[in-house]
Amino acid sequence: xxxxxxxxxxxxxxxRFLIIEDEADLGxxxxxxxxxxxxxxxxxxxxxxxxxxxxxxxxxxxILDLRLPGMDGLEICRTLRSKGFEYPLMMLTxxxxxxxxxxxxxxxxxDYLTKPFSSLELAxxxxxxxxxxxxxxxxxxxxxxxxxxxxxxxDKLQRRTLLNDIDIETTAREFDLLWxxxxxxxxxxxxxxxxxxVWGYGHEGYEHTVNSHINRLRGKIERNPSAPEYxxxxxxxxxxxxxxx
Numbered sequence: 001x002x003x004x005x006x007x008x009x010x011x012x013x014x015x016r017f018l019i020i021e022d023e024a025d026l027g028x029x030x031x032x033x034x035x036x037x038x039x040x041x042x043x044x045x046x047x048x049x050x051x052x053x054x055x056x057x058x059x060x061x062x063i064l065d066l067r068l069p070g071m072d073g074l075e076i077c078r079t080l081r082s083k084g085f086e087y088p089l090m091m092l093t094x095x096x097x098x099x100x101x102x103x104x105x106x107x108x109x110x111d112y113l114t115k116p117f118s119s120l121e122l123a124x125x126x127x128x129x130x131x132x133x134x135x136x137x138x139x140x141x142x143x144x145x146x147x148x149x150x151x152x153x154x155d156k157l158q159r160r161t162l163l164n165d166i167d168i169e170t171t172a173r174e175f176d177l178l179w180x181x182x183x184x185x186x187x188x189x190x191x192x193x194x195x196x197x198v199w200g201y202g203h204e205g206y207e208h209t210v211n212s213h214i215n216r217l218r219g220k221i222e223r224n225p226s227a228p229e230y231x232x233x234x235x236x237x238x239x240x241x242x243x244x245x
Contacts, residue, residue, distance in 0.1 A: 015039035020064035030063060033119040034126060047071030054080055059087050061129060066093035070210065072108055076168030081108030081172025084159045087130040110170035147182045152221060152230060154182055168220050177213050181241035190238035214239060
């Protein structure tokens, strides 16, 4: 994509990208790959330093390696999501094992890229993440910030879940999924739709991740997970959230 086209996509201001990658050559290569974006790009080589920069400054995208000195990418991802930071996170790894990928996705990563990767693939993933973030901001402006259905209350700004006025601890992705359901009560979604709406680009083929999240949420919010009152199964189709009684 040309510089003109990228600028047309993001005309309002320069984006800020943070790269957390311990290999200097790769960090500089990623900066080179993304030079056509309307962005200021910063690279750091340690996980602990990268986390501090991620927490203390505003970013439109963070690209972080899985294995880092000081603090690994999974811990960075977990920390950012637990503190309510919602900007797009792309994880990099030299390994393509499913376990690594699922761990990253479940801790709140938005996408996952295995080394080596091409400039075209990286740029395509970044464009998709930025578009998704822009759509989410537009939707968020029209959404409520609090939802209460029966005895369950969700606060999106504090990313807080209350059941019978008791705090329920959820991971970043569990909260995202629960919020999405509660914001669309009574509507049935299949697993592919949930992956697209909650996890976003690049997660095709991971429908079992949806199942594991549903099961964990039921264990946290249902009186009897085998006979759920909130997260309901629609057999042969998918899942839906109960409507307010």
